[in-house]
Amino acid sequence: MKTDCDVVVVGLGPAGTLTSLLLSDSSIKVIGIDKEKEIYSLPRAVTIDDxxxxxxxxxxxxxxxxxxxxxxxGAYFLDDKLQKLSGMDVPANFLTSNGWMPNLMFHQPFTDAxxxxxxxxxxxxxxxETELIEIVPIENYYIVKTLNLTNGKEDSFTAKYVVGADGASSKVRNLMEFDQEDLDYDKNWLVVDVKLKVENTLPTFAAQICDPKRICTYIPAHLPFRRWEFILLEGESKEEMLKETKIQKLISPWLRPNEYEIIRAAVYRFHSLLTTRFKKGNCFVIGDAAHQNPPFMGQGMMSGYRDALNLSWKLISVIINSLPKELLESYEEERKPHSRFVVDGSAAIGKLMSAYAEAIAKGNPSDVPQELVDRGYGSFSLPPLEKGLFYKGYSDSDSMAGSLFPQPLTMEGTMCKERLDSLLGKGFCVVSTEEVELMPYQKKFYKIINANFLVIEKSMLNENPWLNNVMSKNDIYILRPDRHIFGSTSDKITFEDLTEDLRERLSL
Structure with a gap:
């Protein structure tokens, strides 16, 4: 049956908007709905990474x-005297393998607009101003029923796929009857955003302040904005914490009341929750609808962006390139374990703050569990995707399957002249330092999946240490459309092995 659209996206915050834009960029017909007319006017997310x-x-x-x-x-854990306990520096002009700075602080109302x-x-x-009412599965499509909040009229349309990007209280998740798993962090925090009225003299690093009297977080948001987060102590009420005099007292170590304007103050329950399923039939959840974590890693919005890219390229491959629908099963397989790591890691940073504070109160700041220190800033990085559409189905450190391939760059000293991800194309890509000779059946297969072939020139390798390091390990890499490595050749794995495995996994 011909449906009204290919994909309906419910919820048009950052994750839903990115999904819609990625899909429409590949000529997929998208209907996007949101209950609100305007974007949210106050900042929530503050960090985007490389x-x-x-x-x-x-x-x-x-x-x-x-x-x-x-x-x-940088980002650090500080004691009650604001001395560094642990953390990481971020040198000026430092670029990661993705070709960008590790983190950027932004003001969400500006970027969302x-x-x-x-x-x-x-x-x-x-x-x-359109609210989702019901999702009715009919064979291989859905009837999506909505309510126009301006005139009270009900409407319906048909779609092949539904993406729920409708936040922590997701209607899509509830309609699909997905449960949520509690990952053991559940505390009330006061979040305060201010706009500076004076020239900034505050630090330009993020800090988790492990004061035994009250742990808190300081975020150097995009100027002229700054954010603090304060844990509520036992017996403190939401009403008490939201009093202007209370907020001024909490911020007084940094600023006087006449030096800032409070633009938001709210008490939130910082949760660690993971939805038990990310997919049911052809209905998916992404972003906060799928996972919620404390903000300590600054990865809430980023997890939603990873969901959006992972799901979008697979929908594009199925809808536009006619790859088998089984490819969509790998969305949950890949994203759920990775999301769990982020949720667990965010909670671990909160627990590390509390552990440092307890140790400081006892006079020995170093007396904290090593397993918590190992989850702190500078002690770990986001892992590869564990299993899914990779050679043999799993990530592998030797072939780098599951890891992101570095972005090709041209450099001038430590400065980036040009970012060249476009050379990899929008689909699958075979990357090598010498031209790859294909057998007839391989030519046919790579044409079907619309793969690009890229031979990296030595001059680019010499300029880009990240790329040079990867290409020195193995000769040929097969990349997925999201830049994750499917697999690479080695003394044990031939290009024919890789091609056959990919062909089987795509059922082609």
């Missing part, structure tokens, strides 16, 4: 964040 900027680069939208963001000089402009200019059909 992987997020690389994703936005696919759409030439990275400047939305670059022009409204500020790089930080610009993303909304791009969404409204796109080919997506956008229905604002």
């Amino acid at each position: 992987e997020g900027l690389r994703t936005l680069q696919r759409l030439n939208l990275e400047n939305i964040y670059l022009e409204n963001g500020t790089a930080i000089e 610009l993303l909304r402009e791009e969404l409204l200019k796109s080919s997506c059909f956008i229905k604002l």
Whole structure:
């Protein structure tokens, strides 16, 4: 049956907007709905990382964040006297293997407004002030029933796929009857955003302040904004914490009341929750609808962006390139374990703050569990995807399957002259340092999946240490459309082995 659209996206916050833009960029017909008419006017997310900027680069939208963001000089755990306990420095001009700075602090109302402009200019059909009522599965499509909140009229349309990006209280998740798993962090925190009235003299690093009297977080948001997060102590009420005099007292070590304007103060329950399923039939959940974590890693929005890219390229491959629908099963297989790591890691940072505070109170700041220290800033990095559409089905350190391939760059000293992800194309890509000779059946297969072939020149390897390091390990890499490595050749794995395995996994 011909449906009204290919994909309906429910919820048009950052994750839903990115999904819609990625899909429409490949000529997929998208209907996007949101209960609200306007974007949320206050900041919630404040951090985008190198992987997020690389994703936005696919759409030439990275400047939305670059022009409204500020790089930080590090992230640390501090004691009650604001002395460093542990953490990491971020050198100026440092670029990760993704070709961008590790983190950028932004002001969400600015960036969301610009993303909304791009969404409204796109080919997506956008229905604002529209509430989801029901999702009715009918054979191989869905009837999506909605309510127009301006006139009270009900409407319905048909879609092949439904993506729930509708936040922590997701209606899509509830309609699909997905349960949530509690990952053992559940505390009340006061979040305060301020706008500076004076020239900034505050640090440009993020800090988890492990004061035995009250742990708190300081975030150097994009100027002129700053954020603090304070844990509520036993017996403290939401009403008490939201009093202006209370907030002023909490911020007094940093600023006097006449030096700032409070633009948001709210008490939140910081949860660690993971939805038990990310997919049912052809209905998916992404972002906060799928996972919620404390903000200590700054990875809430980024987990949603990773969901968006992972799901989008698979939907594009199925809808546009006619790859088998079984490919979509790997969305949950890949994203759920990775999301669990982020949720667990965020909770671990909160637990490390409390452990440091307890140790400081006892006079021995170093007396904290090593397993918590190992989850702190600078002690770990996000892992590869564990299993899914990779050679033999799993990540592998030798072949680098499951890891992100470095972005090709041209450099001038330590400065990036040009980012060249576009050389990899939008689909699968075979990367090598010498031309790959294909057998007839391989030519046919790679044409079917619309693969690109890229031979990396020595001059680029000499300029790019990340790329040079990867290409010195193995000769040929097969990349997925999301830049994750499917697998690579070695003394044990031939290009024919890789091709056959990929062909079998795509059922071609």
